[in-house]
Amino acid sequence: MLNLFEQLQVSHLPIVDDSDRLVGLISNSSLHQILSSIALQQLKDQDHVQTDLLRQQSEARLRASEQRYVSLLAASPVGIVHTDLEGICTYANERYCEIIGIEPAKLIGQFWFQGHTSDNLERINQEFERSLCENRPFQIEYSIQRPDGAEVWVYGQAVVEYDAEGQKIGYIGTTTDISDRKLAESLLASQHKILELIAKAEPLTDIFETLLKTMESYLTGAVCSITLCRDGQLCEVTAPSLPQNYAAALAGANLPIAEGVGSCGTAAFRRELVLVPDIDNDPLWQDYKSLALGCGFQACSSIPIFSSDQTLLGIFGIYYREKKAPQSHELDWIAQVANIVGIAIDRQQATQVLTQLNQDLEIRVTERTAALQMSEERWQLALKGSNAGIWDWDITGNKKFFSTRWKEMRGFAEDEISDSVNECESRVHPDDYDRIFAQLNAHLAGETEF
Numbered sequence: 265m266l267n268l269f270e271q272l273q274v275s276h277l278p279i280v281d282d283s284d285r286l287v288g289l290i291s292n293s294s295l296h297q298i299l300s301s302i303a304l305q306q307l308k309d310q311d312h313v314q315t316d317l318l319r320q321q322s323e324a325r326l327r328a329s330e331q332r333y334v335s336l337l338a339a340s341p342v343g344i345v346h347t348d349l350e351g352i353c354t355y356a357n358e359r360y361c362e363i364i365g366i367e368p369a370k371l372i373g374q375f376w377f378q379g380h381t382s383d384n385l386e387r388i389n390q391e392f393e394r395s396l397c398e399n400r401p402f403q404i405e406y407s408i409q410r411p412d413g414a415e416v417w418v419y420g421q422a423v424v425e426y427d428a429e430g431q432k433i434g435y436i437g438t439t440t441d442i443s444d445r446k447l448a449e450s451l452l453a454s455q456h457k458i459l460e461l462i463a464k465a466e467p468l469t470d471i472f473e474t475l476l477k478t479m480e481s482y483l484t485g486a487v488c489s490i491t492l493c494r495d496g497q498l499c500e501v502t503a504p505s506l507p508q509n510y511a512a513a514l515a516g517a518n519l520p521i522a523e524g525v526g527s528c529g530t531a532a533f534r535r536e537l538v539l540v541p542d543i544d545n546d547p548l549w550q551d552y553k554s555l556a557l558g559c560g561f562q563a564c565s566s567i568p569i570f571s572s573d574q575t576l577l578g579i580f581g582i583y584y585r586e587k588k589a590p591q592s593h594e595l596d597w598i599a600q601v602a603n604i605v606g607i608a609i610d611r612q613q614a615t616q617v618l619t620q621l622n623q624d625l626e627i628r629v630t631e632r633t634a635a636l637q638m639s640e641e642r643w644q645l646a647l648k649g650s651n652a653g654i655w656d657w658d659i660t661g662n663k664k665f666f667s668t669r670w671k672e673m674r675g676f677a678e679d680e681i682s683d684s685v686n687e688c689e690s691r692v693h694p695d696d697y698d699r700i701f702a703q704l705n706a707h708l709a710g711e712t713e714f
Contacts, residue, residue, distance in 0.1 A: 343441075346437075347435050347437075349432060352373060365379065365412055366411065376437070381409060384406045403420065417441070420438070421438045422436065451597060458471060458478070462608045472605070473504050479601055483582060485588075489501060489503035489581040493532055497518050497521060498514070498519045499515065500515060510559045510561075530548050535568050537595070539565045540589075541588055541589040543556050543561060563589060564582065567579070567598055568602070571609065572607075572610055651669060653669045653671075654666075654667040665683060666683070
């Protein structure tokens, strides 16, 4: 518009009201100032709108990023906790609260070490100080006692949190549940210990008791037993934790291996795992449940024990004082234990067979030695009675035996002639030497009798 005014050489522009009456004039320079002010305000308004839009977009991206971060923390299989510099918990994801067994509301605003024993805290603090001094990540394995009494093994890590100026503002820690790994390590160590007892040929009862107590420490609330099978019956029972009257009743009942004879008799009959989570209402226990229920047992599961050639050796039983059955992973442990028991029984039976064979051999050797001694005595008696001189040549050992009479006939005492072959050769007359040894060689060659 200003350019148009200049082209038309217009210096003033009239200003009229709604009735077209002249109310004033505006000069070219004034119009220029007004339009410049309007344009400047428009530019400022555009900048403000653009800045506000960018701010809104940035805030939206930040909220989305924070939401993703929160979602990741919530879905993480690892427990995550944040504390201030004093150790007061300011954040904990659900997994962390699950691991230590404490609700988030009871943890936030409290010290982070809820559920930690004093011994573990001392170990954790010492390791954390060492990691700071050595400028390395903090990491440690330790156990936590949950409020419900369960022990949980965890792997903990922690780092220091810094602000933009490099100042410490808190700590971030992670906690991983490693209870399954620790349990597997403990089971493996127990298995090695029991196999060592088997290798040392320790008494079978000692091996059984060690194994049963070990399994009871892993199977919560379980009472375990090992019952041997012989001649179609359930016989010897090893069960250090069973009530004595119950164990004695089982051992003395000579229960048959048959269908419906409780869990153990049925498992032996079927040659497979039998699970009975409710003794009172299971037909397998119909004739035997009074004794079990009287001792407080409400469930019993049994698995057969086999030798290396699949001969039935016994039954491993698991009793509970509540209605339940072993979990799937516990059944894997029980199957491994049944296999180890089979190895132990196999080893003992093989040792017993070997011991019996050695005893039989010793008896036979003793009898044979006595027979030889008697034969030797008879032979010596025959030699003396015949009044004949006798010699014997052991060609393999190249030694000769000369009887006492043989030595006497030649005018020698008993100790004057040894068992050397030369003793005979040196005493042959020179005129007879060639003839005698020619006949001897012909006999040794199988050509003639000597």
